[in-house]
Amino acid sequence: MTSPVLTVSAETPTQKAARLMRDHRIKQLPVVDPTSGKITGTRHQVDLLKVFSR
DSSP, rough: SSSOOOOBOOTTTTHHHHHHHHHHHEEEEEEEOOTOOOOOOOEEHHHHHHHHOO
């Protein structure tokens, strides 16, 4: 786990999330609701790669 924890919001563009994963050598990012601060899901590297392979 990275410290501090890297997160994205649901509105974070796919390209930015993929770049964060590449730059920090991580395979998933928590998706956090910006209003409540609660985790609403995760973005996985494999899911993002599917978008770029289309």
